[in-house]
Amino acid sequence: MTQPPQPPNEPPQGGFGAPQDPPPGGFGAPTPPPSDGFSKQPPAAPPAAPPTPPAGGYGSPPPPPAGGYGAPQPPPGGYGTPQTPPGQPPQNPAYGYPQAPPPGQPGYGFPQGPPPGQPGMPPQQGYGYPTAPMQPQYLAPQPGGNGGKKFSTQMQIIVAAVVAVVLIVGGGVIYASSSGDDGGKKDEASSAGTNGGEGKGGEGSGLGGGSEKAPADIKSKVGFQLPQPKVTDTTTVTGSWLTDKAFVKTGVYEIAGYDPAKGTKLWSIPLPGQLCAASRHMSKDFKTAIVFEEGKPTKADKYPSCNQVGALDLNTGKLMWSKSVTSSSSGDEPIRFSEVTLSGTTVAAGGTSGGAAFNLATGAELWRPKTDTNGCYDKGYGGGEALAVVRKCGTYDAPQLTIQALNPATGAPLSSYNMPAGVEYASIVSTKPLVVAADVGDTAGDGSGISDFFSINAATGKLIVRISADADKYAGRCGSTEVETCQSLAVGGNKLYVPTEEHEGGGEYGDTNEIVAFDLATGKLVGGKADAGDRYTLTPLRMDGTNVxxxxxxxxxxxxxxxxxxxxxxxxxxxxxxxxxEAVRDAETGFSGYYAEYIYDKGRLFISEKMISEPRESTLDDKQYLVVSFTTG
Structure with missing residues (x-):
């Protein structure tokens, strides 16, 4: 599970960086598309992301679709073997099907591909936003990482072929050119995540096979595109949602609603400071929660604190309420929040300096996590159909993480499960059923934050099964410091849907991958897989009933x-x-998987950035987009 380049380290005080004042006028009106929907200028390059580490709640994307290294020749052996709790017979499913591999033969490990979303980011992606459409929301850059998008086998071959064709002119001057390509979930309502936002029809939705149907003509056309606002520093724009009236996107010091078909701005909510985090979930009447800075940067305070929690009405374009709360352990100092989620009518915000929960409609404080002498605190919450928390106790050298299912109204624990020793960070993939991802003992080795998945009984706190997810075989990505930023994963029908890493396809050149599923009751790979097809890469965005x-x-x-x-x-x-x-294709693939959000709903696809930065000098003439949409209508 390869990690894409990560956003710059967060500034002190929990801020998301020091975004500069936007140019007068903010976003401005969206640019009307030319006849082909895009300018014929060179494709926009995604903003450079300094090394470091997730819609974000952001889908949410999930490792985004992108090219990976060429896969090694597959040795005989099983595709992956989920681990089982003591007392259960070991499971040895073969590549895509449950079978035992020959003794001593290693499983076929695919090298992994880059993130979707900003794409590149991605995905993210799964239960929760695509930053490749991928979360719908999923979503948002996660801390940690080991490099950028891999140079795919397909690209290596293409470039090699082009470079091989040279023209020797006169005294031996060689001219050569090169070319290449750049590169889920359940909830009360459709939202964004890698993988875009939460999607309609999750667990218990009663939609059966799903509500999304193929149109008479699947060929899409460009809906609209919004240019990137000008900034002078790396700025987070995580957060995108789709309601029945508007496509809503975070901008610079604002959140704006746009006509889903035309892209014309319907309304704008100005923010006193830059947005820090956004829930990937929405209520049934299209309300959600955000966290933002208390003000704009100044010479005296370059990094304003992310201490403001607020609720938005996404249909009317209103900031319903916003407030800060003081920490019980730090006097009058407001709590700094790093993420926020929504479950039913409860808004839960968390961070290293404390947490709190509020009523979505009124902003009334509902509860705060209890403190104790063991230094325990709530790292963050997972929302959606239920509410869960990752609680951290112990010392820096010997942390103990506990996963708790909570009563959203009171914050009281309904059950608790202690994560195994060696787990410093954990992420909530889904709250119903309760699925947690972790990098146990830092064994993943790729910055993806996933070596194992834990299927937990939320009623009893007992482990149902632990599933080994070899990072060389499976893609997907979760943040380390944020709890609800997993991408490129989907949970539904008591199954966990995971993309494989990219590997060589069956054609002459080009990589491909598959989506496989684990049974959350047994940990076994279920029979069957969805093939991307040669030169394509599949990334789960969300559930639609029992479909992905x-x-x-x-x-x-x-x-x-x-x-x-x-x-x-x-x-x-x-x-x-x-x-x-070419122009449309370049715009679509100009987003980087893990750093983009993908939302698909009823024939409309929205791809948007999670983070933007000052353009490099070499890309000043390129067209760069904040949002690109497609429609079959």
Whole structure:
């Protein structure tokens, strides 16, 4: 599970950086698209992301669709073997199907691909926002990381072929050119995550096979595009949601609603400071929660504190309420929050200096986590259909993480599960069923934050099964410091859907991958898999009833696709195929998986950035987009 380049280290005081004042006028009106939907200028390059480490609640994306290294020749052996609790027979599923590999043979490990989203970011992605559409919301850059997007086998071959064709002119001057390609979930309502936002039809939705149907014509056209606002520093713009009236996106010192079809601005909510975090979940009447800075940077205070919690009405464009709360352990100092989530009518915000929960409609404080002499605190919360927390106790050298299911109204623990020793960080993939991801003993080795998944009984706190997820075989990504930023994962029908790492396909060149599923009761790989097809890469965005909505990152000469995957048979139905025109294709693939949010709903796809920065001098003439949308309508 390879990690993409990460955003710069967070500044002191928990701030997200020191964004500069935007140019007068903020976003301004969206640019009307030319006849082909895009300018014929060179494709916009994604903003550079300094090393370091998740819509964000941001889908949420999930490792985004992107090209990976060429895969090694597969040795015989099983695809992956989930671990089981003591007393259960070991499970040895083969590649995509439960079978035991020959003794001594290692599983086929695929090298992993880059993040989707800002794409690149991605994904993120799974239960929760695509920063590749991928979360719908999922979502947001996570801390930690070991480099940028990998140079795919496909690209290596293409570049090699082009460079090999040289023209020797006159006294031996060689001219050569190169070319290449750049590169889920349940909730009360549709929102964004890697992988975009939460999607309609999660666990218990009663939608059965899902509500998304293929249109008469799957060929899409460009809906609208919004140019990136000008900034002078790296600025977070995590947060995108889709309601029945508006597509809503975080900008610079504002959150704005746009007509989903035309892209015209409907309303704008000004913020006193820059947004720090946004819930990937929405209520059924399209309300959500955010955290933002107390003010704009000044010479005296370059990094304003992220201590303001607020609730938004996404249909009317109103900031319903906002407030700060003081910490019981730090006198009058307001609590600094690093993430926020929503479950029912409860807004829960957390951070290293404390946490608190509020009523969504009124802002009334509901509860705060209890403090004790062991230095315990709530690291962060996972929302959606239920509420869960990752609670950290112990010392820096010997931390103890506990996963608790909570009563949203009172904060009282309903159950507790102690994570094994060696776990410093844990992420909540889903709250119903309760699924947690962790990098046990830092064994993943790729910055993805995932070596194992834990399926937990939320009623009793007992471990149902622990699933080993070899980072060389499976893709997906979770943040280390944030609890609800997993991408490129989806949970539904008591199954966990995970993309494999990219590997060589069956064609002459080009990488591909699959989506497989683990049974959350047994930890076994269920029979079957969804194939991306040669030169495409599949990333789960969200659940749609018992189906999986996924994004197919395209090869260099095609447009991307949205597909619905039957959760039992893995049969794929194409819902959308984007244009393959060069200008449109460049705009679509200009987003980087893990750093982008993908939202798909009823024939409309929205891809947006999670983070923007000052353009590099070499890209000043390139067209860079905050949002690009496609529609089959």
């Amino acid at each position: 909505i996924a994004y197919k990152e395209p090869p260099y000469d095609k447009g991307g696709q949205i597909v619905s995957i039957d959760g039992s048979t893995f049969k794929e139905t194409v819902l959308m195929e984007n244009p393959s025109d």
